[in-house]
């Protein structure tokens with residue numbers, strides 16, 4: 001066994017508590033959609049039991065795990081199932097290497113930088129049939145799959161730190177999606193904070209690592225985690241709160257870094273991280289929130305991303321949006337969207353992705369709201385592919401309501 | 412700030428949350444993981460492990476003995492909910508019925524879904540297993556059933572579901588396969604073939620694993636009972652039982668869609684209690700803790716089995732709120748805005764190991780609506 005694999009035979013003994021009750025199996029979206037996956041119980045605690053202090057086992061079936069974390073939410077015994085499957089993925093990639101496609105897909109940040117630099121070209125190219133045919137043949141990326149657009153004027157280009165010494169200070173972990181694909185989300189977030197008199201800075205940051213973990217690139221994810229932890233702690237130690245608008249980044253900073261990095265610094269950071277809506281809800285509970293929101297008479301469907309639900313914080317997006325007068329928001333209760341980050345971009349997973357997505361699409365159709373709201377850019381990608389409703393981030397709606405209120409005031 | 416904070420996501424917690432939300436309360440549900448309903452059989456017993464009657468149940472469980480009408484009202488409310496959820500429950504708590512389990516033994520239960528049919532005393536029964544499903548052994552089951560029902564003729568057959576799989580199938584996997592019409596038709600053909608081979612001309616009762624369809628349970632039930640010209644039943648045993656998962660998933664979805672806020676994969680590790688009144692509970696997630704404030708709280712943490720009570724050398728410890736408990740784990744002098752639902756009420760409720768679904772539903776109902784005006788409790792009143 002080479003050192004790299006030995007390193008992956010990590011210390012994690014929560015598997016010993018597994019009673020094989022199958023709650024995780026019954027809750028796993030992918031297990032429900034295909035018999036090709038080994039299922040979370042087998043690929044998590046059982047596999048770990050087989051390899052603990054033994055030769056590592058490389059099991060290809062782990063490729064079907066999306067790291068959505070629904071297994072963790074269901075486990076009555078607090079077995080860290082998704083941590084175990086994260087390692088099973090790392091073992092698989094370590095033994096087999098990444099395909100070029102998976103390497104590219106898991107490099108959201110690098111791709112974001114490049115695609116954004118050539119944005120008009122990239123976006124047009126991604127719509128060209130011959131181009132997509134080549135991508136399908138060479139990279140096994142299905143030609144029917146929509147991709148998020150890239151913006152030339154990304155958030156990196158448009159945003160400059162301005163420090164004016166507010167009481168609360170926010171260090172914004174932007175994430176690749178709001179940075180390169182949806183700077184309008186990042187800009188809305190900054191506006192919302194400014195409406196609350198809170199200054200926002202953008203610390204140096206790298207991709208949170210979630211796409212890397214999902215593709216078994218544990219070592220690279222660890223490097224990114226270490227970078228982000230150090231960079232963000234510089235701010236939290238000066239009294240900043242770290243806030244995310246992407247629920248996968250949020251989950252990484254709050255939870256995943258504790259298992260893949262596990263240092264005291266990771267623990268220290270986790271205690272200071274908030275999801276954007278969670279942060280606003282906290283402000284509200286403390287009587288600090290600007291509730292000067294203009295009415296928006298709308299019926300809206302909310303899609304809860306798996307990585308939002310995994311943060312164990314209720315549904316702060318709905319709590320906050322419900323403060324807008326006239327705003328009616330309903331939880332679609334659709335479960336997993338099926339995009340699952342990079343998973344849904346892979347040819348051999350596309351069928352499963354669509355099967356999962358159809359349940360969500362149906363609930364969108366049944367509710368028949370004015371539009372859909374979700375925090376996750378990848379869930380949005382799937383919603384864009386499978387429904388004809390517009391999809392917005394909670395921060396965009398809030399920013400609009402605040403702005404309208406301001407206009408009403410000045411009129 | 413919530414109106415109602417429910418701790419626990421078992422049958423008790425989900426019912427309390429759904430009903431509180433139905434009363435217009437802003438409701439949160441906080442849980443470490445799924446409740447035992449996911450491991451259960453999905454049928455709701457009066458006194459598990461015993462053939463007790465409603466009168467005995469009323470004596471054994473801490474409700475006032477005159478409350479029978481209220482108990483029936485709680486049961487009616489539960490049945491109405493299951494109808495609304497598209498998975499109706501039948502039965503009468505005054506007349507428990509015999510059902511067959513996944514080991515072929517017979518137990519009495521009070522409330523059961525359409526996919527479960529009470530076992531007759533006589534006639535010809537056939538136990539049908541699926542080759543790919545190790546958790547349901549038809550021969551073993553048929554022999555146990557034969558012992559329990561000496562006047563019955565019991566046969567066993569085994570058919571392949573015939574789908575390739577990269578994992579060992581569970582009853583839920585089989586149920587999902589049977590959601591497909593073609594798979595059902597194929598199964599029916601194979602059953603007929605086996606019956607013909609064994610020279611069984613007319614059987615009137617078919618016992619299946621807890622797998623008669625997941626989403627399409629109604630179609631499966633219809634196609635099988637019509638195709639076989641007989642009554643069919645699921646015999647729940649090893650989890651996951653589709654009988655239970657259907658109820659669990661529907662209750663959870665109902666809670667979510669009606670706006671209950673879920674704090675999943677978290678643990679309640681304490682409470683801010685002042686003058687015997689809970690202001691907030693401390694909720695832990697990974698390395699973070701937040702306070703969740705509320706007006707009313709429901710403790711539905713499942714007792715010893717569910718993790719809400721822990722047996723220590725010094726007695727029984729209440730794990731979520733750190734309440735003082737008596738020798739059986741029942742909280743003593745609980746806070747005035749706390750309601751106990753399900754197995755969290757101490758060991759005297761779980762003398763037979765589990766509390767039983769009927770107590771879970773009645774105590775959840777009581778925590779939301781109150782049983783009698785003279786009885787303390789009932790946040791809706």
Ligand SMILES: Cc1cc2nc3c(=O)[nH]c(=O)nc-3n(C[C@H](O)[C@H](O)[C@H](O)COP(=O)(O)OP(=O)(O)OC[C@H]3O[C@@H](n4cnc5c(N)ncnc54)[C@H](O)[C@@H]3O)c2cc1C
Nearest residue numbers: 419420421423443444446447456679712713717753754768
């Ligand atoms: C194998 C099995 C078979 C069964 N079969 C039957 C049957 O045939 N008929 C029948 O009537 N009943 C059956 N039951 C019993 C039934 O399903 C439940 O056990 C019973 O209804 C009790 O439910 P509950 O909601 O009170 O608790 P549980 O279902 O145990 O739920 C407890 C909940 O509390 C949460 N929790 C605990 N502590 C904390 C904390 N500190 N912070 C946050 N959350 C916490 C847990 O995560 C869980 O969500 C069976 C149970 C099992 C295990």
